[in-house]
Amino acid sequence: MDAKIIELLRGAGDGYISGEEIAQRLGVSRTAVWKRIQILRENGYDIVSHSRSGYSLREAPDLLLPQEIQPLIRTQRIGRHIVHFDMTTSSNEEAKKLAAQGAEDGTVVVAEEQGAGKGRLSRGWFSPRQKGIWFSVILRPAFLPQEAPKCTLLAAVAIVRAVRAFGVEAGIKWPNDVLYEGRKFVGILTEMNAEMERIHYIVIGSGVNVNLRPSDFPPEVRDIATSLSIIKGEPLPRAKLFAAILDAMEELYFDAIENGFGAVFDEWRRYSVTLGQEVNVIGVNETFAGTAVDIDEDGALLIDTASGRRRVLAGDVSIRPRKK
């Protein structure tokens, strides 16, 4: 209903629309409209009212509210239900709770700020207020658990596709770090809950650094992290970018369900900054070096080493600087 009211207010441009008209269009009472307007105002919408003309929207807040995102997306499932938090510990934690309670495939959780954003392997993710897109998507595909890692590559591809549409030629470091000129500005953490033969749910969490300034970053990541506004030299519209990410994610997800992950992997290869590079692999029990040659049908990274080809399913891969 909020989304519809905002849409009608936007339709009136700088002019007014009467409470009566809104009520009629929505099939609700004028009191109901008035109540929602109050709540929208509390959420930061600057809506002026005039006793005869009605309501006029002066300014919308820079928030990733469902009523801001949903008019921008073309999806059928991902983002059709958006749960918005002003502040939370971690969108993945919220998403896992919702998933355990039965939230449907495609449910999205987004927060303006995360108190304890989570990265891979219990690392943190710095998530200051309104500076990024800190979100999680709940998926319930009929995949085997063995296929879940591929969804993490899918998410990286979706985000790169979306940021490229905003003019940022980002790349992907295996498996799913999104980089620009060697600096990371997107992290992805995928978690799942599964039986051996069936996924109950996957939660794909991501933090996209949008409008952080260099001074916003904690000192320890300042040299390795960046944001889209630093790259572009100007702030980016978070809501539009978020919508583009959700659109891309659904397109890739539906294609993977129907045709498998071939197209995801091909697009991943195009964006990859890892393939063809000399890399060091820090695995669970060992470290080795080699040339990254491809990903296989499981999404594992294939490395040619002095002692033969190796297959990496987990671990940190660092690209060795080229000798000059």
Added chain:
Amino acid sequence: MDAKIIELLRGAGDGYISGEEIAQRLGVSRTAVWKRIQILRENGYDIVSHSRSGYSLREAPDLLLPQEIQPLIRTQRIGRHIVHFDMTTSSNEEAKKLAAQGAEDGTVVVAEEQGAGKGRLSRGWFSPRQKGIWFSVILRPAFLPQEAPKCTLLAAVAIVRAVRAFGVEAGIKWPNDVLYEGRKFVGILTEMNAEMERIHYIVIGSGVNVNLRPSDFPPEVRDIATSLSIIKGEPLPRAKLFAAILDAMEELYFDAIENGFGAVFDEWRRYSVTLGQEVNVIGVNETFAGTAVDIDEDGALLIDTASGRRRVLAGDVSIRPRKK
């Protein structure tokens, strides 16, 4: 503390042990001992007290309480923490809750009765009061999620090893149905929570039909299910069998952590009733027939069909009756 009190009472045989001595041995007050004795009585322990001689244990209840199980197990980790429920919906649900709250590797949940015991793929598991061992084990191995399915084979092997020690020559139908003369008496449901590169926890849930009589079973499973007491013609001691299962599970688990799943797979092959048989496979999207020849290093079942060898990771496999 309850386990220690029971141990001391048992040490006194038919005789008495004074509250003072128990208090001294445990390093607690006599009042604390008295309070625990009251609770043990509420739990079904028939403990008589005598103003001068102290306490004497007349009879222990047939319950899978920690103090009954822990003196019987030789494990270092599995079962060192046992959470007992008189009644619960499902031990897997309780175990998942505990795991999410941080319960340690090897924590065991056991219930005398389950209101909604869960089998694979949302099937139920009939779990009447005190008739079986309805339990779940929380594991936190440093395996990749891809290795989790192997733990389900491990659990089947552990249970078969334990029941064989009680004289029941059970077999395993791939992946983890435990059978005797074609009738199932153990079900295993393994669930996990993981990142792409790390298991947060695995919950191995199992229902072992111990002392059910034929008339205890719901009509719809009467022809395909059995229990150990039906097989043996006499009731079995639940606590001892449970202890043997936990012992076997830990031995196999520690070996898998140290040396991989080779020994588990070898023992699985010895117990298998599937290998060498003509089978029908009902997969996710299709049905086919062939000869089950082996399991591979992922625990997948290998089937030789008319059109070549196939690999089965999930699905139902039924053994076709041999022609006479």
